[in-house]
Amino acid sequence: MTNAPSPTSPSRATNPTKAAFVIGLALSGFFDGILLHQVLQWHHFLSLVPGERFQDLRTQVLADGLFHVFVYALTALGLWLLWRARAGLDRPGAARRVAGGVLLGFGVWNLLDVGVFHWVLGIHRIRVNVENPLLYDLAWFILLGLVVAAIGWAVLRRASGNGPDSTATGSTSTTPSGRTAALAATAALLLSAPLASLPSDTGSTLVVFRPGTSTGTAINTVLASGSSLVALDPSGRFAVVKLPQRSATLALYRSGALFVTSSAALAGCLAFVERG
Known part of the structure; x- marks a missing residue:
């Protein structure tokens, strides 16, 4: 005889943790792209890959563009999973599951980025062309990776434990509801998506x-x-x-430019078409 699931515990289909985790990954990807690629311009995705082929401008543009396309795909996946799990947003503990999942996903992205792409594959660093790039990597890995992921994990443990947001019915807790947390995460994601397609502060544009x-x-x-x-x-x-x-954009078009864009994702698609 099997035990019936607890009425306060969401099933796998209605548990928003997985959706929140994917949203956290996407948010971290946008944070990386907006801050490091566009605002500070500390690296490109393939900045440290040797060889003329990989340092070719079209290859660099293609890699940065595909990075942005991947993050947009994560965004769509996260929102779809959140929609599927919407029934679980009214259950006790849902707010912590959403918040914890987002924080865990955000931190895990940075752990994987630094650990795999920086230290194992060596294709870029947090900041290239500095005397001690390892210092930047370590700071990013610890502060935005380990610390954020640990906070997210702790919040998730409280969601499944005995915290005030995981109590059964009859609670008068003032903690945010699961729907409020989900709306906040969705708003952050939908705000980040268009920001990632804006021109960088330095005005770099692909022609x-x-x-x-x-x-x-x-x-x-x-x-x-x-x-x-x-x-x-x-x-x-x-x-x-x-x-x-x-x-100046109009002047470039009048002088024979085929396309002018500051969107990394669109530029990557153009580079892909040209290389194909």
């Missing part, structure tokens, strides 16, 4: 030129628009520029 454009023509086009050339692909098809103002 794609038409097939057959020479490097000389590409350089002259960029300079004629009043923009500053940051990097140019040897083929002359891709250039990273800094626009002095928005009107």
